Amino acid sequence: MDFNGSDTLPGPRTEDxxxxxxxxxxxxxxxxxxxxxxxxxxxxxxxxxxxxxxETMTQAGIGVDDNYGSESKxxxxxxxxFGRISITDKLVLYLFGTPGQERFWFLWxxxxxxxxxxxxxxxxxxxxxxxxVMGRLEERGVPFVVAVNSFPDGPRYxxxxxxxxxxxxxxIPIIECDVRRRASSKDVLMTLMxxxxxxxxxxxxx
Numbered sequence: 332m333d334f335n336g337s338d339t340l341p342g343p344r345t346e347d348x349x350x351x352x353x354x355x356x357x358x359x360x361x362x363x364x365x366x367x368x369x370x371x372x373x374x375x376x377x378x379x380x381x382x383x384x385x386e387t388m389t390q391a392g393i394g395v396d397d398n399y400g401s402e403s404k405x406x407x408x409x410x411x412x413f414g415r416i417s418i419t420d421k422l423v424l425y426l427f428g429t430p431g432q433e434r435f436w437f438l439w440x441x442x443x444x445x446x447x448x449x450x451x452x453x454x455x456x457x458x459x460x461x462x463x464v465m466g467r468l469e470e471r472g473v474p475f476v477v478a479v480n481s482f483p484d485g486p487r488y489x490x491x492x493x494x495x496x497x498x499x500x501x502x503i504p505i506i507e508c509d510v511r512r513r514a515s516s517k518d519v520l521m522t523l524m525x526x527x528x529x530x531x532x533x534x535x536x537x
Contacts, residue, residue: 352420358445359523361412361428362468363452364460368480369428370412372452372510376517377414377426411442416520424520448527449475450519452510455485458496465497474536476504476526478519 361369374381412428427442443449449468453461461477468475477499488496490505499505506522508515530536 353417353423354421356423356425357447357524358425358427359520360442360446360449360473361426361452362449362464362475363429364454364457364464367452367454367460368510369452372450372480372516372519373412373414373426373428375511375513376416376520378417379415382411382413416517418521418524424524426520443471443473446473448523449473450523451475451477453477453479453493453497454482455479455488455493456482458493461497465499474527474530476506476519476523478510478522479505479507481507481509 361372363369370383374383411430412426414426414428416424416426418424427446429442451461451465451468465475465477477493477497479493493499493505494501494503504522504526506519508519510516510519527536
């Protein structure tokens with residue numbers, strides 16, 4: 332019985348129901364280091380109320396989690412973020428945001444199961460936190476694009492300098508974004524979808 336005295340539990344909101352026209356769904360994963368904007372991106376672009384698993388940061392993380400550039404951050408994802416976006420009336424994207432701290436990376440195995448591709452969010456103030464993330468994607472054979480989240484105090488670099496610094500292959504797209512803006516986050520997802528389509532057409536995506 333719920334707090335209103337009813338024998339039924341509240342279900343999803345009407346606007347959260349999957350459209351009846353949906354015929355195909357694609358799972359995408361948003362990855363990156365701690366505090367790069369993964370939760371914000373899922374929240375800005377999701378057409379449903381996003382599911383988040385943020386918890387208040389405690390003293391236990393001091394000396395363990397690298398929060399450079401995110402010193403004011405008070406909460407962190409400990410399992411995943413989840414959202415949904417309809418690309419067309421027939422195609423739906425399911426979005427999963429991963430935890431950024433290395434101590435939670437053991438959760439990645441389940442989150443990447445069945446994922447078609449990934450977005451790697453990058454903070455130019457600390458590019459080095461992206462290396463291990465991209466290395467894990469390459470080990471799993473998961474195609475990805477790189478999205479540079481524009482922080483106000485973050486340095487700006489030409490795309491080719493970023494490509495060299497991140498040691499990216501020439502065909503991997505790099506796009507600048509502001510994950511607080513729905514349109515910008517959607518552009519990133521569309522860039523990934525176009526990249527995946529090009530891989531499929533060339534036979535590189537199996």
